[in-house]
Amino acid sequence: MHLVLVDGSSFIFRAYHALPPLTRKSDGLPVGAVSGFSNMIFKLTEDLKGENEPTHFAVIFDYSGTSFRNELYDQYKAHRPEAPEDLIPQFPLTRAATRAFCLPSIEQEGYEADDIIATYACQMRDRGGKVTIVSSDKDLMQLIDDDHVQMLDTIARPGQPPMRWMGPEEVMKKFGVTPDKVVDVQSLCGDPVDNVPGIPGIGVKTAALLINEYGDLETLLARASEIKQQKRRESIIEHADLARISKKLVQLDCNMPLDVPLDDLVRQPLEAKTLIPFLKAMEFTSITRRVASVLEIDPDDFEPDAELAAKGASIPGAIDVSDGPAPASGVAGPDAHAEKVLEAIRAIPCNLDDYEIVRDETALANWIADIVATGHVAVDTETTGLDNQAADLVGICLSTRPGKACYIPLGHTTGNDDMFGGGRAEGQMDMRLALDMLRPVLEDPAILKIGQNVKYDMGIFARYAITMAPIDDTLLMSYALDGARNNGMDALALRWLDHTCLKFTDLAGTGKNQLTFDKLEIEPAAKYAAEDADITLRLWHILKPRLVAQGVTTVYETLDRPLTPVLARMEARGVSVDRQILSRLSGDFAQRAAALEETAYELAGEKFNLGSPKQLGDILFGKMGLEGGTKTKTGAWATGASVLDDLAAQGVPLAQTILDWRGVTKLRSTYTDALPSYINERTKRVHTSYNQASVATGRLSSNEPNLQNIPIRTEDGRKIRTAFIAAPGNLLISADYSQIELRVLAHIADIDALKDAFEEGLDIHAMTASEMFGVPIEDMDPMVRRRAKAINFGIIYGISAFGLANQLGIARSEAGEYIKTYFARFPGIQDYMAEQRRIVKAQGYVSTIFGRKIPFENVNTKNPSERAFIERASINAPIQGSAADIIRRAMIRMERILTEENVPADMLLQVHDELIFEAPADKAEQAIPIIKRVMEGAAEPALRLSVPLQVDAKAAENWEAAH
Numbered sequence: 014m015h016l017v018l019v020d021g022s023s024f025i026f027r028a029y030h031a032l033p034p035l036t037r038k039s040d041g042l043p044v045g046a047v048s049g050f051s052n053m054i055f056k057l058t059e060d061l062k063g064e065n066e067p068t069h070f071a072v073i074f075d076y077s078g079t080s081f082r083n084e085l086y087d088q089y090k091a092h093r094p095e096a097p098e099d100l101i102p103q104f105p106l107t108r109a110a111t112r113a114f115c116l117p118s119i120e121q122e123g124y125e126a127d128d129i130i131a132t133y134a135c136q137m138r139d140r141g142g143k144v145t146i147v148s149s150d151k152d153l154m155q156l157i158d159d160d161h162v163q164m165l166d167t168i169a170r171p172g173q174p175p176m177r178w179m180g181p182e183e184v185m186k187k188f189g190v191t192p193d194k195v196v197d198v199q200s201l202c203g204d205p206v207d208n209v210p211g212i213p214g215i216g217v218k219t220a221a222l223l224i225n226e227y228g229d230l231e232t233l234l235a236r237a238s239e240i241k242q243q244k245r246r247e248s249i250i251e252h253a254d255l256a257r258i259s260k261k262l263v264q265l266d267c268n269m270p271l272d273v274p275l276d277d278l279v280r281q282p283l284e285a286k287t288l289i290p291f292l293k294a295m296e297f298t299s300i301t302r303r304v305a306s307v308l309e310i311d312p313d314d315f316e317p318d319a320e321l322a323a324k325g326a327s328i329p330g331a332i333d334v335s336d337g338p339a340p341a342s343g344v345a346g347p348d349a350h351a352e353k354v355l356e357a358i359r360a361i362p363c364n365l366d367d368y369e370i371v372r373d374e375t376a377l378a379n380w381i382a383d384i385v386a387t388g389h390v391a392v393d394t395e396t397t398g399l400d401n402q403a404a405d406l407v408g409i410c411l412s413t414r415p416g417k418a419c420y421i422p423l424g425h426t427t428g429n430d431d432m433f434g435g436g437r438a439e440g441q442m443d444m445r446l447a448l449d450m451l452r453p454v455l456e457d458p459a460i461l462k463i464g465q466n467v468k469y470d471m472g473i474f475a476r477y478a479i480t481m482a483p484i485d486d487t488l489l490m491s492y493a494l495d496g497a498r499n500n501g502m503d504a505l506a507l508r509w510l511d512h513t514c515l516k517f518t519d520l521a522g523t524g525k526n527q528l529t530f531d532k533l534e535i536e537p538a539a540k541y542a543a544e545d546a547d548i549t550l551r552l553w554h555i556l557k558p559r560l561v562a563q564g565v566t567t568v569y570e571t572l573d574r575p576l577t578p579v580l581a582r583m584e585a586r587g588v589s590v591d592r593q594i595l596s597r598l599s600g601d602f603a604q605r606a607a608a609l610e611e612t613a614y615e616l617a618g619e620k621f622n623l624g625s626p627k628q629l630g631d632i633l634f635g636k637m638g639l640e641g642g643t644k645t646k647t648g649a650w651a652t653g654a655s656v657l658d659d660l661a662a663q664g665v666p667l668a669q670t671i672l673d674w675r676g677v678t679k680l681r682s683t684y685t686d687a688l689p690s691y692i693n694e695r696t697k698r699v700h701t702s703y704n705q706a707s708v709a710t711g712r713l714s715s716n717e718p719n720l721q722n723i724p725i726r727t728e729d730g731r732k733i734r735t736a737f738i739a740a741p742g743n744l745l746i747s748a749d750y751s752q753i754e755l756r757v758l759a760h761i762a763d764i765d766a767l768k769d770a771f772e773e774g775l776d777i778h779a780m781t782a783s784e785m786f787g788v789p790i791e792d793m794d795p796m797v798r799r800r801a802k803a804i805n806f807g808i809i810y811g812i813s814a815f816g817l818a819n820q821l822g823i824a825r826s827e828a829g830e831y832i833k834t835y836f837a838r839f840p841g842i843q844d845y846m847a848e849q850r851r852i853v854k855a856q857g858y859v860s861t862i863f864g865r866k867i868p869f870e871n872v873n874t875k876n877p878s879e880r881a882f883i884e885r886a887s888i889n890a891p892i893q894g895s896a897a898d899i900i901r902r903a904m905i906r907m908e909r910i911l912t913e914e915n916v917p918a919d920m921l922l923q924v925h926d927e928l929i930f931e932a933p934a935d936k937a938e939q940a941i942p943i944i945k946r947v948m949e950g951a952a953e954p955a956l957r958l959s960v961p962l963q964v965d966a967k968a969a970e971n972w973e974a975a976h
Contacts, residue, residue: 016137016278017057017067018130020148021074021118024053025107027459029100030483037296039322041954043099044295047106051292052300054114057147057167058283059307060176067145069137069278072111073129074120081123082262089262090207098566106295109321113291115281117273124269127152131265134162136275149459151386152204154184155195155265187382189221197230200260201249208357209262212252214244218379230260285310294321351558355509358554361415363512368543369419370535372440377450380411380419384454387413389461391550392481394470395420395542397529400717401472402585402693402700406444407531408538409451412546415554419546420539421447424531440535448477455481463487465502465549468705471581486577487549490556492706493569496858496868500706506548509555514548515541568865571955572898573705575905579920580703580713582908587698588921588929591971594736595685602681602729609674616667623674626652632667639665662819677729684723684733691718703923709867710894711901713923721924725976734973737929744937746918746930747975748944748966752777753896753926754809756960761862761891762845763959766838771960778802784838785831804835808842809892811885846888853887861894862956863902899962900926903951910947916940929972937968 028049035045054072061067082089096104111118119129130153134144138161146153149166156162157180164179184192188199201220203211215223223240227233234253240246249256285308292301294317305312371377384390391412398404405424412418425438454460455474464470467486474481491500506512520537521528530538560566614620617636621628630650634642639660643651654675660668691699701715708714715721724730739745755777759767770780779790782801788794803820804812812820814829821828836843853859858868867890869883904923911918918932918940928948932940948964969975 014069014137014140014142015065015067015145016069016133016142016275017061017071017145017147018133019054019057019070019072019116020126020130020146020150020153021050021072021107021111022126023148023150024050024072025100025104028053029097029103030458030461036954038954039296043103044106044297046100046103047110047295048297048300050107051110051114051295051297053167054110054116055300055304058114060167061145065145067280068142069275070280071117071119071133071273071278073126073133074108074118075126076120076122076124080125080128081266082125085261086210086258088208088210096561097570098561098564099570106321110291110295113288115284115287117278119273121269121272124266128266128269129271131156131267132269132271133275133278135267138162151187152199152263152265154179154187155192155263157181157184157192187386188217190224194224194229196260196264197224197233199263200230200256201233203259204263207262209259210252210255211259212248212256214248219245230256283308285315289315290318291321293317294319348562351555351562354558355555358415358551359510361551363416363510363544363547363551365515365540365544367416368540368547370440370539371419371421372442374442374446374450376419377421377442377447380413381450381454383413384411384460385457388459389413389463390454391418391463391546391553392455392467392470393464393542393545393549394473395530395538396473397424397531400700400702401469402476402587402696404473405531406473406477408542409447410542410546412543412550415551416547418543418550420535420542422535422539423447425533425535425538426531438535448479452479455479458483461485463550463553465505465545465552468577468581468584468703471578472584475581475585482578484574484577485553485557486574487552487556488706489573489577490553490560490569493565493573493865494556494559494563496866497707497709498868502545502548502552505552510548510551512548515544517541563866565864565866568863572711572863572865572901572905576705576901579904579908580705583920583922584700584702586919586921586931587693587696587700588931589697589738589740590688590692590699591736591738592689592692595688595733598732598736599681599685602677602685606674606678606681609670609677613667613670613674616670623671624678626650629671633660633665637667658819662822676727680724680729680733684718685736688718688736701922708897710890711861711865711867711897712893712925713897720922723924731973731976734976735971737972739931739970742934743931744934744968744970745921745972745975746932746937746940746944746966746968747972748928748930748941748948748964749976750896750900750926750948751963751965753899753962754892755805756958756962757862757892757895757899758809758842758845760959761895762839762841764839764841768960771963774963778805781805781835785834800831804831808832808835809889811846811888849887849891850884853883859887859891861891861898863895863898865894865898867891867894896926899951900928900948902955903948904928906951907944907947911940911943914943916943918944927976929975932968941966941968 025046029046035048036042037044108118120126121129127150130146134146134156137144138158142161144162146156146162146164147167148164153164157164159181166177166179181192184190184195188195190198198217198220199209199211201212201215201223202217203209223233224230227236234249234256237246237249237253240249283304285305288304289301289310289312292304293312293315301312369376371380393410394406395408395410396404396406407422407424409421409423410418411421422438422441423444425441427436427438455462456479461483462481463485465486466488467481467484471481471484487502487505488500491505503514503516506514518527520533520541521530560569610623613623617632619632621632623629627649629652630642633639633652634650641659645651654672657668657672661672688699693700699718701720702717704714704716713721723733725734737745755767756771758764759771766780766784767777770777776790778798778801779793781804782788782793782797783790785801785804786797788797800821803817807817807820812832814825814832817832818825818828849859853869854872857872858866860866869887871879872883874880874883900923904920907920907928916932916939917936918930920928921931922929928944930940930944945964945966949962952958952962967975
């Protein structure tokens, strides 16, 4: 007899973290974990054939709520975070999947899955049968024996066989003792994941030494006074009761009363009539084909399970598919759980002297073993600069639990001589060896890698051919929770932990004499670096459950986290620029700037520094005596862009000349002169860096260089775009959403006239002009259309009559009439604006149509101008934010679909509503319809917009020609 027991809960969480978010196309039901779970079960049933074929088979799950262990120790598993919001509705579906595979789905109230597994295993062992426990959970290793019970880890790990069998030898490697003594070791060292206390200061190695010396826990406690090491002896004597409690917590119950007897676990063959309808209801096309092939049936002969297919039509996350109990945290709601985690993490001291410096292979191997056992690790890289495409790797920091962190020095040098450099500092690991050892962990789909701005570290590792996944990012968690406030690690540590982190400048200095990280001595550098990893892990423990408590898990899991690896790959690809074009433009801009300077001198009647606001103000409002001038706090005249715009609109030539001069000099300094300096020596391309968390609405920003602000409506801006070119043999493809924010407005505000116009493909600005001014669309005066266009886009930003008057060069009263007429023709817009003003005042934030919260501070301000700004921003934010979320969704899907369609097109840049790709010249036309399809369908299935999205796409040799 052969009994196979699958740790179902482990399968679920591994499937969830290993795969990107997946929803059922028909209704948006989250099914990513169910898909991964089903594939894992099917693969296991196929692998366990021949001599390993089971006679008995079951999948064991944890029941919701608490177990008898919580009565023994109320802090048991107190630090466990709440299940992700989009995973909760999938738990009952995994039970349904188990039954669809004709396997018993077992769970019992008051007992954990491990106890059920232990009881079945012992019963089969006592009958003389063989038992295989499919899990990598270290707590189950106490059940292993030579003759009857073994474990099987089916999670693929780089450099290891796909099915890893574990017996007493593997237990000895992990715990340093035989399986019968595992419980004693765990009683001493505890388990921070389950919050089993153990004895302070005792780790796995020390615990193994003690148990091997004294035989068992009770003997050790009885003879503790014989221990030579004073600190160890005192700790064991003082905390003996904790060790005894810990043993009760880790000891599995092999004699629990089973609701389903062992004989009922007899293996049943797969049945097409049960399995295929389930898979089709879940819309799992690939596995359906594979199962049908194995069963030698035609899947079209079966209909989807009607009940399962119908469930999930409501909002994801509130779907009633209750087939069994859903997990609970054991505390009174997600808010209470999040606060309990915060309190527990804050109570753990942060001692910089406790951090380890890993200098050799043995020490790193111990850390890797701990990472594998824990299942997650905070990772941070230390480098010579902020550009991850050019900086050199200096060291790596790791943390597996709060307070436990290390630094692995790899590239520190001796001496600070920039000309001659210095030798390699002693006490470091060989970089290649360290990376080769870490690669399996960093790439293991079963181990979660946690970072603060983890995209940077992904870019560093990618240069060493390491694809780090899956990932969590505390920066993005904070962004989903609190918007674009200061989400830097130092600020988060102060806010959540009341902890002030070491500052880089304290070690490296400031200004031109600042040292790069490789020039720092290893010991102080290690404290700074390891603290980063420790704090990041603490923040992860705190912020992860708050995502659930504040209802933003879906935003983080579907819009923010999956975009990170996409952006990392885009940054690594970079884009080619033509130096000659930029040089030519720089010369042209310099000549024009010089000519504008001469014009300004003539208009002012004297020479002055055009870049000096003070000198300009003195000429405009002093010498020339123009009206409307105001002074700043310093007493100087204000000469900002808005002031000059007003003067230019009044017909002051000098104001317009200064605006033109500022424009051309900014283009020259920011782009044509600067871009060549950003060309990477290694790749010969320009690599911008995207920031996911700096704009409140969800828009991306870019820097070093900033490619988001190149003017697209001016001739000079378009000239700069001609310098962005495709590599030889390739073309650039520009795919741009057409009027996406107006389309979102039409959907949100439910404006029938606008929706009809978009549906019919009309010229929206001409249609608006026709509606407002009663003129036919045919042969419309371009000036009339221009005014309607200005109002259309101005309304999105809450434009005032004063602002519109300035933009169109008309009287304020006339602009006010235009806006009044607009609201009369499209009354839903005014209703929408009023509702947004009410919402932001009532709750302090507004939301996009995908649930992203956009917070506003000081919403009840008494300052009229500040209040007016908040009201305008609250009107625009849901529109701009929803558009930003749509393009995020498109980017997340794009690479996968292009790969599935076998189209070799690389996504290079994102500039607001536009995506830029590079593809072989003979494949560009094949790529365009696929790119358009993905972008135009990006809102679905989560949301069905009431207006169609339209994307204009074109291929050419440079960016401007493709636009």
